[in-house]
Structures are given as structure tokens and as C-alpha cells.
Amino acid sequence: MVLLCVGRVGVLLYFVGLGLSAKDISLRALSVLNSCDIVYLDSYTSILAEGGLDEIRRLIKPGKLAVVGRDFLEEHVEEILRKAEERRVAIAVIGDPFIATTHISIRVEAAKRGIKTSVIHASSILSAAISESGLQAYKFGKSATIVFPEKDYRPTYPYRVLLENLMRGLHTLFFLDFKAERGASMTIRDGLSLLLEMEREEGEGVLDEGCLAVGLSRLGSEKSITYAGSFKDLQIYDFGPPPHTLIIPGILHPMEEEALIYICRAPKKVVKEWTRRATAIKLRGTLKG
Amino acid sequence: MVLLCVGRVGVLLYFVGLGLSAKDISLRALSVLNSCDIVYLDSYTSILAEGGLDEIRRLIKPGKLAVVGRDFLEEHVEEILRKAEERRVAIAVIGDPFIATTHISIRVEAAKRGIKTSVIHASSILSAAISESGLQAYKFGKSATIVFPEKDYRPTYPYRVLLENLMRGLHTLFFLDFKAERGASMTIRDGLSLLLEMEREEGEGVLDEGCLAVGLSRLGSEKSITYAGSFKDLQIYDFGPPPHTLIIPGILHPMEEEALIYICRAPKKVVKEWTRRATAIKLRGTLKG
Numbered sequence: 170m171v172l173l174c175v176g177r178v179g180v181l182l183y184f185v186g187l188g189l190s191a192k193d194i195s196l197r198a199l200s201v202l203n204s205c206d207i208v209y210l211d212s213y214t215s216i217l218a219e220g221g222l223d224e225i226r227r228l229i230k231p232g233k234l235a236v237v238g239r240d241f242l243e244e245h246v247e248e249i250l251r252k253a254e255e256r257r258v259a260i261a262v263i264g265d266p267f268i269a270t271t272h273i274s275i276r277v278e279a280a281k282r283g284i285k286t287s288v289i290h291a292s293s294i295l296s297a298a299i300s301e302s303g304l305q306a307y308k309f310g311k312s313a314t315i316v317f318p319e320k321d322y323r324p325t326y327p328y329r330v331l332l333e334n335l336m337r338g339l340h341t342l343f344f345l346d347f348k349a350e351r352g353a354s355m356t357i358r359d360g361l362s363l364l365l366e367m368e369r370e371e372g373e374g375v376l377d378e379g380c381l382a383v384g385l386s387r388l389g390s391e392k393s394i395t396y397a398g399s400f401k402d403l404q405i406y407d408f409g410p411p412p413h414t415l416i417i418p419g420i421l422h423p424m425e426e427e428a429l430i431y432i433c434r435a436p437k438k439v440v441k442e443w444t445r446r447a448t449a450i451k452l453r454g455t456l457k458g
Numbered sequence: 459m460v461l462l463c464v465g466r467v468g469v470l471l472y473f474v475g476l477g478l479s480a481k482d483i484s485l486r487a488l489s490v491l492n493s494c495d496i497v498y499l500d501s502y503t504s505i506l507a508e509g510g511l512d513e514i515r516r517l518i519k520p521g522k523l524a525v526v527g528r529d530f531l532e533e534h535v536e537e538i539l540r541k542a543e544e545r546r547v548a549i550a551v552i553g554d555p556f557i558a559t560t561h562i563s564i565r566v567e568a569a570k571r572g573i574k575t576s577v578i579h580a581s582s583i584l585s586a587a588i589s590e591s592g593l594q595a596y597k598f599g600k601s602a603t604i605v606f607p608e609k610d611y612r613p614t615y616p617y618r619v620l621l622e623n624l625m626r627g628l629h630t631l632f633f634l635d636f637k638a639e640r641g642a643s644m645t646i647r648d649g650l651s652l653l654l655e656m657e658r659e660e661g662e663g664v665l666d667e668g669c670l671a672v673g674l675s676r677l678g679s680e681k682s683i684t685y686a687g688s689f690k691d692l693q694i695y696d697f698g699p700p701p702h703t704l705i706i707p708g709i710l711h712p713m714e715e716e717a718l719i720y721i722c723r724a725p726k727k728v729v730k731e732w733t734r735r736a737t738a739i740k741l742r743g744t745l746k747g
């Protein structure tokens with residue numbers, strides 16, 4: 170209780186997860202946001218699956234919410250922390266904080282100055298995508314983000330992550346790029362095309378249009394879609410508006426095969442053929458390793 | 459709209475995530491649970507970090523909630539599905555559905571019979587533990603559950619998962635066992651001791667009391683604790699009541715080192731020493747691979 174003497178008790182910077190859609194907000198998040206003097210809402214890391222920021226705005230007492238972009242949260246850390254030393258401040262983000270965001274540096278900076286921080290958890294694309302796919306959570310390997318290629322920058326990093334996971338029989342979750350500044354959200358179709366391009370570049374002979382993938386869109390909303398099939402099936406399927414997410418399974422347990430067939434509506438033939446191929450890729454990994 | 463003719467529209471089985479604590483419940487989950495005729499609440503897969511099932515009970519209109527154990531949800535699938543064909547039924551679980559639970563077989567069975575299912579997402583230990591640790595989400599490899607050893611069953615599987623991740627420089631998240639039938643929840647101390655036992659058995663010379671770990675307890679509650687340090691530090695630290703979770707980091711980025719030191723209060727020396735050791739283990743993996 171020494172802290173009482175220096176007037177620090179009650180000094181709190183909250184990182185509040187809003188969940189995947191406006192209705193995913195929790196009782197705790199609502200109560201914390203309404204107890205704060207200032208709420209900065211990050212509008213650039215991701216987008217809500219359903220309901221706009223206006224819907225969030227309506228849930229919070231008027232006058233305290235500031236919707237901020239990338240520049241603000243990166244360049245005004247000093248200002249945010251100064252305010253947090255005097256008033257209750259929250260940084261609200263879509264999903265669970267620190268999963269898809271880079272605000273950890275703000276939390277570290279706050280801790281260095283003795284500002285207590287607290288995280289309010291919420292639904293996250295990480296667990297939601299795994300949950301909806303019916304695949305087993307503990308069989309996912311490293312994940313990666315597929316980014317929009319730039320003129321001189323066409324990274325094959327996601328392909329190498331996938332290959333490494335497949336050689337261990339593991340599933341891979343791909344986050345798809347979101348560029349708030351130009352309102353561009355990568356689609357499942359784009360993501361699959363980019364993976365096939367990387368295959369051509371790296372030439373490991375692992376991916377083609379017959380491979381199995383799971384496409385997931387707008388998870389957390391009433392209009393969410395989960396659909397599994399070959400790359401070719403998914404490239405012509407209409408997943409609707411963003412956000413989109415992609416999973417490439419590794420070796421499938423019979424119960425996972427059933428989940429993909431009955432819940433994600435994957436053609437049985439594509440699933441069975443992939444199980445055969447994924448087993449062969451893993452064997453190649455074992456022989457190599 | 460052909461479905462209207464066969465009277466199937468509106469037939470819905472919901473899988474509702476309650477989040478990590480009673481206050482983590484979302485507006486959507488509340489509205490769905492209160493729109494259902496029957497709510498089965500799974501009381502055996504995990505425990506709430508804060509607030510009891512009574513608190514959940516108070517949020518739901520009286521008379522429709524049944525708290526059920528393992529036997530019921532495993533043996534009464536037929537009964538649950540029959541009810542879902544006539545009335546709105548929800549299965550409510552702690553966390554995000556299908557992450558720590560095995561109810562996917564109920565969902566598959568429902569799909570086979572043409573019963574529409576829907577998942578309501580919530581905060582999950584998977585994203586919450588990653589988020590609180592300050593470690594980067596995409597650097598986690600495969601995860602595993604450390605289970606209570608039985609007389610003739612002392613699996614070293616979690617150790618092998620850890621070793622595989624470390625050889626790739628990746629972090630490992632360990633779920634700790636929970637045995638509802640005897641109210642036993644594994645502690646961080648138990649988990650670390652078991653890992654050290656597995657080291658002695660497997661003899662790979664990777665783990666000892668000086669290794670770095672992150673212990674997390676009651677995430678999602680106001681009394682959550684996150685504390686990082688050597689195995690030895692964590693084995694004498696009081697993390698309080700369950701649920702507990704454990705992370706063993708792989709190679710650390712400088713920002714991750716800072717997060718462990720400033721947010722998780724890890725001794726700088728332990729972190730720096732671990733970065734050196736984790737790099738050596740990865741090198742060993744590269745040479746071997």
C-alpha cells in the first residue's frame with residue numbers, strides 16, 4: 170500500500186477487447202469503457218464483422234469516445250500516457266487485445282512509468298476461426314499473415330510457414346491483410362492465389378488447385394460463412410464482404426474429417442484426397458528431418 | 459426457402475461461449491441464451507476465473523438452465539438433438555466453444571440430421587494467455603495439455619511438443635489439466651515439476667530450473683496474475699486459485715523481452731540468459747534438421 174502515498178492507486182490504462190462484432194462486447198468491457206474518462210477506439214487494425222463503430226459508439230456514454238487511426242496510436246503515445254496519469258483511459262480494439270494489434274509497446278511504455286495496465290479479453294479471430302473450422306486447437310502450428318504484395322516486395326514467408334507446418338502434420342491459420350488507409354481487405358480468393366504464386370516461386374511442389382482449404386468470413390456475425398473445399402472450389406465461392414480468414418489443414422483425424430465434411434460442407438473426395446497428400450508431405454518432412 | 463416447407467427453419471442448436479469469467483459474457487450470448495427454451499451448461503470442461511455458475515444463472519431467465527456434467531453431454535446426445543428438433547436449445551461452455559471442449563461430435567451429429575447449428579464466440583484462454591504474455595501471437599507453435607499422471611500412464615508428449623517448438627524458435631502454450639470429477643485443477647507448480655520429470659525421462663538436456671516460463675492464473679478476472687521468471691521463481695510464487703496456464707517462450711524478439719520484463723515482471727537476467735539458451739536450442743534443431 171506504499172503506492173497510496175505517491176498517488177498512483179487508481180491510475181489505470183485499460184486495453185479493452187470489443188470482440189469480433191458490435192454484439193460481441195462483454196458486460197465487463199461495457200462497464201469498464203463507461204467508467205473511463207477517455208476511450209480511444211483503434212479503427213485501423215481490423216474491422217468489425219457486423220455492426221459499425223457507430224453501434225459501439227451508442228453503447229458508450231457520449232463525449233468520451235475518440236475514433237483514432239494508426240498515426241494517432243503510434244505517434245501520440247506520450248500524450249495518451251500523460252492523460253492516463255491523471256484520468257482513466259482506455260484503448261479499445263476489435264478482437265482480443267494484442268492478438269492482431271501492435272499496441273504492446275504502449276503497454277510496455279506505461280509499465281515503465283509505473284502506470285498500471287489491465288486487459289479486458291474478448292472473442293478473437295484466433296480462437297473463433299479454430300472453433301468454427303471444427304479442427305483441433307492443439308494441432309495448429311505457427312500462424313502467418315498473407316500481405317498484399319508491393320511492387321518490389323512479394324514475400325513467400327507464409328508459404329514457408331505452411332510447408333514447415335505440413336511437414337509436421339499441423340494445421341495453419343492465415344490472417345489476411347487489412348490496409349485501413351485504402352480500405353482494402355484481402356479476400357480468401359486473393360489469399361489462395363498468392364499462396365499458389367508462392368508455390369510457383371519456391372517450387373516445392375506442395376500446393377495446387379486441388380489442395381484442401383477452409384475459408385471463413387465475418388466470424389462473430391450472424392452472416393458468418395465457413396466453407397471448405399479445394400482451392401479451386403473456394404476461389405469461385407462467394408464469401409461476401411470482409412473480414413476473411415483462411416486455414417490450410419494438415420493431417421486430419423477422422424473426427425476432423427467429419428467436421429470439415431458435415432459442418433464446413435467440404436466435398437468428401439477432396440478431404441480424403443488431401444488426407445492422403447498431407448500424409449505424404451509429412452513423410453517427406455520426416456525423411457528430410 | 460425450400461426449407462420452410464419441411465418445417466426446419468428456426469431449428470437451431472447453439473453452442474454459446476460464456477468467456478473466461480461471469481462478466482465476460484457478451485450481449486449476443488445473453489440474448490441468445492434468453493431466447494432459448496433449454497440451456498445445458500457444461501460444468502466439467504473448465505472453471506470460471508471469477509464469478510460462479512450462480513452468477514451466470516442469474517443472467518438467464520429462470521427455469522431453462524440445466525447445469526450438466528461430462529456423462530450427460532457424452533451420453534445424452536440423442537436426447538439433446540431430439541429436443542433441438544422441436545425447440546431452441548443451447549449448449550453453453552466456459553471460454554470459446556470447441557477450443558478446450560470436445561463437443562464437436564455433437565455439432566457433427568446435429569449437422570448430419572439437418573439441424574442447423576450456430577456458434578457464439580467469447581473470450582478464450584487461447585487468445586487471452588497469448589495476449590497477457592505480451593508474446594507475439596504468430597510465434598506460437600503447437601500447444602499441448604499437461605495431464606495429471608496416472609499410475610501406469612506418465613506421458614512425455616508435452617515435453618516432445620515443447621522440444622519441437624523450441625527447435626523452431628517458437629513459443630509453447632500449455633493448457634493445464636482439469637478433472638471436474640475430483641475438483642482437481644493442475645497448478646503452474648505441478649506443470650513445471652512434471653515438465654522437469656519428463657526432461658529426466660527423455661534426457662534431451664533442454665530444461666532445468668533456470669529456464670524461463672510465464673505463469674498465468676485466473677485470466678479474465680480482476681484477480682488475474684501474470685508472472686514470468688525461472689522455473690524456480692515460478693515454483694515458489696503464489697499464483698492463487700485455479701485456473702492456471704503456462705507458457706514456455708522460444709526465441710524472444712527484443713520487444714517480447716521488454717514485455718516479459720516490464721509487464722510480466724521477469725528478472726532481466728533470466729530473460730537474457732534464456733534468449734541465449736533458446737537460440738542455442740534452435741541452432742541444435744537446425745543442425746539436426
